[in-house]
Amino acid sequence: MTKQTLSAPGSQRVFTGVVVSSSMDKTLVVKVERTLTHPKYGKRYIRSHKFHVHDEKNEHVVGQKISFVECRPMSRTKRWRVINPAA
Numbered sequence: 001m002t003k004q005t006l007s008a009p010g011s012q013r014v015f016t017g018v019v020v021s022s023s024m025d026k027t028l029v030v031k032v033e034r035t036l037t038h039p040k041y042g043k044r045y046i047r048s049h050k051f052h053v054h055d056e057k058n059e060h061v062v063g064q065k066i067s068f069v070e071c072r073p074m075s076r077t078k079r080w081r082v083i084n085p086a087a
Helices: none
Strands: 014-021 027-037 044-054 065-070 078-085
Touching (some): 027 065, 027 078, 044 065
Parallel strands (some): 044 078
Antiparallel strands (some): 027 044, 065 078
């Protein structure tokens, strides 16, 4: 469910996740999950991280899958912006 692309040094990171909160004005909280495998035991487990994402038009709702990209700092915690709904 996660997507990260690094094509060249200094390029922007792109992630895909699910909106878990949209109660703030022009801000979404998006949860990105990634699956890891334990190096010794081989068991798979899920790690997740939440990002504050800028949504200029307040058009996304909880449960929606979106893609977002790095941008300039917009607040203390918000350094990401929505690029489009994920397919």
